[in-house]
Amino acid sequence: MSAELIATSATSSQQAVIKRDAHLVQPVQDQVAEEVPIAMVYNGISYAVMLATPQDFEDFAVGFSLAEGIIHGLDEVYGIEVVRHDKGIEVHIALATERFHLLKERRRNLAGKTGCGLCGAESLDQAMRLPAQLAPQPVTSVLPPVASVAIDAAHHRIRELQPLQLLTGATHACAWVAPDGSICLVREDVGRHNALDKLIGARLRQAIQTPGFVLTTSRASYEMVQKVAAAGVAMLVAVSAPTGLAIRIAQQCGMTLIGFARNQQFVIYSGAERVQYKE
Known part of the structure; x- marks a missing residue:
């Protein structure tokens, strides 16, 4: 992807467009959402790349790591650093040694897109991960009616x-x-x-x-x-x-x-x- 196509510092941008409203056609300025490639890099090894809105990087890193079963808790993340490049953004996550070893054992290359949840899975077992395989918490959280x-x-x-x-x-x-x-x-x-x-x-x-x-x-x-x-x-x-x-x-x-x-x-x-x- 060409570097000049990527805007890594803004969540939206202004574009000149032609707008038709009933019988009126006129040039206007429109606000459009931006999406950029964001790479999750664990202890120096790239694990996944998603197209996403360039904001809330630390939240994204922690939530993705938990949902993927890479971590079981925040205490297993030692640090997060956001590095911007011309062609996208790298989010570097420092993992606890034990979690990183487990990650390397089941590492998969995942090319994520905004509408796809299984891109890059290497097997059916890997694609159909049940929650019990991802995190130790059962779905028994306390929730009043x-x-x-x-x-x-x-x-x-x-x-x-x-x-x-x-x-x-x-x-x-x-x-x-x-x-x-x-x-x-x-x-x-x-x-x-x-x-x-x-x-x-x-x-x-x-x-x-x-x-x-x-x-x-x-x-x-x-x-x-x-x-x-x-x-x-x-x-x-x-x-x-x-x-x-x-x-x-x-x-x-x-x-x-x-x-x-x-x-x-x-x-x-x-x-x-x-x-x-x-x-």
Whole structure:
């Protein structure tokens, strides 16, 4: 990828475009979201490259490492350094020796893209990683019953907490939501998987102990369920649809999975016991 194509220091840029609105056609300036290659480098060895929004690098590194099963806790990360190059960004993560040895044993080259969760997996077993293989935390985190009105409130609130989406219309968001529907933390990215990694990492780095669930503005793919389960979180709420595989994995993990959560509606696919859906 040519260096002049990459803008590593901005999350959005201004572009001259031609806009048609009904019968009016005119040149205007538009804000577009940026995405750059971001390489995760562990103890000097490159492990994965994702196309992602160039922000929240430390959160991204920690969340990705946890979701991939590279670490089990923040204490296994000794340091994070962000290095910018003309063609992208390297995030250097210093791992504990034991974790790095395990990483080298199962290392795979992963060319990540914004819409793909399995790019670069070398085998079916590797692609279909169950949460128990990724992290020791079972999906048994304490979560008080969540009322339907709390899910409605979180969905209503999340839009105004997405500044990059409001500016460009091109990003996803993931939020950490308390049982009463209040939003504690939000991360955005052009890729839904990246936004989730950043949220998981931010929650871990900030030591947020508030019980709650994950709300995503995207669909609930298999890997989104996998990442939430690997973080030990008991509930994933998506504004769009889940896949069949995501539903089956959620059921196997004992996770609550909700889809189509919008306009005071939702569909519970797994773990209905955690939701107060009867008014």
